[in-house]
Amino acid sequence: EAGVTQSPTHLIKTRGQQATLRCSPISGHTSVYWYQQALGLGLQFLLWYDEGEERNRGNFPPRFSGRQFPNYSSELNVNALELEDSALYLCASSLYTGTDTQYFGPGTRLTVL
Amino acid sequence: QQQVKQSPQSLIVQKGGISIINCAYENTAFDYFPWYQQFPGKGPALLIAIRPDVSEKKEGRFTISFNKSAKQFSLHIMDSQPGDSATYFCAAGFTGFQKLVFGTGTRLLVSP
Numbered sequence: 001e002a003g004v005t006q007s008p009t010h011l012i013k014t015r016g017q018q019a020t021l022r023c024s025p026i027s028g029h030t031s032v033y034w035y036q037q038a039l040g041l042g043l044q045f046l047l048w049y050d051e052g053e054e055r056n057r058g059n060f061p062p063r064f065s066g067r068q069f070p071n072y073s074s075e076l077n078v079n080a081l082e083l084e085d086s087a088l089y090l091c092a093s094s095l096y097t098g099t100d101t102q103y104f105g106p107g108t109r110l111t112v113l
Numbered sequence: 114q115q116q117v118k119q120s121p122q123s124l125i126v127q128k129g130g131i132s133i134i135n136c137a138y139e140n141t142a143f144d145y146f147p148w149y150q151q152f153p154g155k156g157p158a159l160l161i162a163i164r165p166d167v168s169e170k171k172e173g174r175f176t177i178s179f180n181k182s183a184k185q186f187s188l189h190i191m192d193s194q195p196g197d198s199a200t201y202f203c204a205a206g207f208t209g210f211q212k213l214v215f216g217t218g219t220r221l222l223v224s225p
Contacts, residue, residue: 004156033212033213035215040217041217042119042202042215042216042217042218043157043202043204043213043215044215045212045213045214045215048212056212058212090156090157092156101147101159101162102159102213103158103159104149104156104157104158105156106154106155106156107156
């Protein structure tokens, strides 16, 4: 069974640009989560999508947005990039049947110069 | 109230020893407490999880101890091996809200 996949592996942008990160969940999983892992700060919850809808949002500004497609894959968009947006962005998926187990992808390393 | 405090930040244990990582939370509404293991260049992988209705859960060499009254939980790794060297994250969540609050991580090094 294929795990959660993310692309690209690395992304380098300059301040003010936009970044788009992609995630494909495990087959059969309908929920997708996005987390930011900045150095020394652990994982911070960003967004949760299920069945195409945004279900929950972390304490991040509106320039962090995303969507979930009919095939349950997801996209995270970060507009007006700032230097402090440099981090590892992790996507996770789960079966939305009441289970809490989230399976993580390898992440996208975003560097903002 | 949504924070999960994790300690120590780093830990060095000799091969065969016991590794202990502690976490504390404030919000008594949390009802799901997983531990994740992360190797360099990889995403976190679920190691073991516990709910507040039990005080201990064991899976192989990994044990979670849960103290509901103290609002603390800990991970014990028995007979620690060099292959256990990784960063460990505790987390807490609310069933149904699917949002996990993570600790800041513990970097474990098991020396041969």
